[in-house]
Structure formats: structure tokens, C-alpha cells
Amino acid sequence: MGKVSWSEDALKIFNQIPFFVRGKVRKKVEEWAQQQGLSVITPEALYRAKRELKDKAASAERGYAVEACFGRFGCSHAITNSRKLIEEIEKLLEEEKITEFLLDKTNGKLKHHNQFRIAISECPNACSRVHIADFGIIGVAQKGFDEALCNGCGACIAACPDNVIGLKDNKALFNDELCSHCIDCIKTCKTKALSAKKTGYRILIGGKLGRHPRLATPIAELATKDEVLRMLQRVIFLYKRYCKRGERLGKILSEHPHLLNELKAN
Ligand code: SF4
Ligand code: SF4
């Protein structure tokens, strides 16, 4: 098959796609163009590809999807490296027979929007859309602060994306309630007054888009890999108990809010 090129206008449209999915989209569109015998991808071809690929994806083969950010491949913001965790999650989803479960609940008509979605981001920037996943996982750090080592240089103040650091008596002062637990301030501190005391995962559940969008609710902070897996197992247990027709976890949680307390309590 011949090489496919992109017209300037098609590239302009393509570059508006979020950066973290561009590689995947480019590959799929180019494969589609080759199958169609096209040598140039124009805006018209791009929209046709989008429509046809979307139709194909609408009939999901698997009952679950696991989406991870590019953090573990070298993003400077990454706090965690979840390669092993992702493998274990996929194993668990297979063992739990999510696909068979959803095929049964949907009378064999399992669609893309029925999938149980897991998203993993290696830092709070959340590029992999963890807030609209059924089960979202975010790499976070708990910072340690040794006031004696702080010289009040202010580098951490400039680095903080959340503007939650100030200075008092020439020492850094943190509003921990509003901190999202990244490592940006830690990376800039030359005196080592700041350090990552502990790293782990924030767990969020029940996010979704659709007719009634819902942002995922945080249920655990600084969880270890094993705690994430245990929590996922418990969430799947409840999901299977309450899911009647392939509805998303977010809908179930809206109808049975006590489940959130049950999960948070354990
Ligand atoms: S979520 Fe964080 S670690 Fe992952 S790609 Fe985005 S910025 Fe990088
Ligand atoms: S960067 Fe470090 S030394 Fe400078 S103000 Fe912040 S904590 Fe203190």
C-alpha cells in the first residue's frame, strides 16, 4: 500500500485534536485512507474517516476499556509509573468476565457506551480523562516540608499551577486543602526543603458523559497499587449487583448514593 500524505487544511483540523490521542487517531485515519485507496487525506476524507470509524467503534467488542496517559513513557509531570498496575487491571477485568456480564445485561447488543471504562493518569493533570471514567486513577504525591531548609526564594510559588503557596516570615506557606498533590513545587526547590514524602493513587468513581454527565467522585487518596486493585474489585462487585441493563456506574451511584459511603468506609 502507498504512503498517505495530509493536506495542509486537514492537518490544521487534525492539530485541534487533544495531543494525547493524536498518535492513535493518525494511525487509524491513515490505515483507513490506505484501505480506501487515497493518497492524500483532505478535510473531507478526514470527516468521512471520523464518521465511518465511529460507526465501527459503536459496536464494542469488549465490555471494558482501559485508557492510560503517556506519562510512563517519559512525561516530566509523571509521579507514578503504572505499567504493572495496568496489566493487573486488565487481568482482573478478564477474570471478572465484564464482557460476558455486559453481553448478558444488554441481550448481546453490547455498545461502546455500555463499556466499563478505566482511566489512569500519572499526575493530577489528568490527560486521560479520569474524571469521566467509571473508575479513574490519578498518580499523586504527598509532599514533605522541612521549614528549616526553606530560604524563602519563592521558586515553588512561581511553579505552583494551583496558586496555593505564599510566603510568611520568609518561609513558604501552603494551603494544603486546595493543593492537587502534583510535584511541580518539589521539582523547583533547590534547598530540598520540599520532598515527595509518599506517592500513590487518588481513586475516583462514577464519571460519565452522555445525557446526564457526571464528574467522578474521589473515594480514596494515596492508595497503593494493591489498594487500587482491591478497590476495583469491590467496585465491580457492587456494579454487577446493581447494573440491570448495561447502564454506567455513574447512573447507578446517582440512584443509590449510599454506595459511595459504603466504599469510602472500607
Ligand atoms: S496526566 Fe500528567 S503524566 Fe500523564 S501525560 Fe498528562 S501531564 Fe503527563
Ligand atoms: S522553593 Fe524551597 S526554598 Fe524556595 S521558598 Fe519554596 S520551599 Fe522554600
Ligand code: SF4
Ligand atoms: S503539590 Fe505543590 S505545586 Fe502542586 S498544587 Fe500542591 S503546592 Fe502547588
